[in-house]
Amino acid sequence: MRRSEPRVAPVSDDQMSDEQKKLLAPLIEQGWVDNVFRTMIRHPKLYKRWIVFANHVLFKSTLPAREREIAILRVGWLCQAEYEWGQHVEIGKRAGLTDEEIDKIVTGPDADWSPADRALMQAVDELHQNKDISDGTWDQLKEHFSDKQIMDLVFAVGQYTLVSMALNTFGVQLDERLSGFPK
Secondary structure, X not given: OOOOOOOXXXXXXXXXXXXXXXXXXXXXXXXXXXXXXHHHOOOHHHHHHHHHHHHHHHHHOOOOHHHHHHHHHHHHXXXXXXXXXXXXXXXXXXXXXXXXXXXXXXXXXXXXXXXXXXXXXXXHHHHHHHOOOOHHHHHHHHOOOOHHHHHHHHHHHHHHHHHHHHHHHHOOOOOOOOOOOOO
């Protein structure tokens, strides 16, 4: 972790206001609330608006879950956001990623990927580095993905870059079940 303690402390159950409890109710009902949400809820107005977009990217995107998770994990790695990485290793495995594929995400597009996965990884790297996708990579993406899927990819990379910056800056600590970066 970049920081050994949070700059913005997560809200504990006994510190939550009624508004915060209401906003976190779906997570509270599942039995746990991760540190990312306990931290973001410190700013309820921001949380309400951010969570709508975050839910689109994570649950309503036209990009298949496996491919979305490849992109998110690559963003987490490129941003050195260990919390994001740890969260999405779990989500990625549920979406069908293997341990070998997760290990290859660290290497990037030069690892042994299918053409579709390589184009996806290349697009993430270009968005991270250049804030744009080159014509060559766009053409490769178009061989495998629709315009809507590519649009969702761009917004997923943007969303998780934003979240990675927030997690790193606020010092959000790994939840107990998360392993973080590979050793």
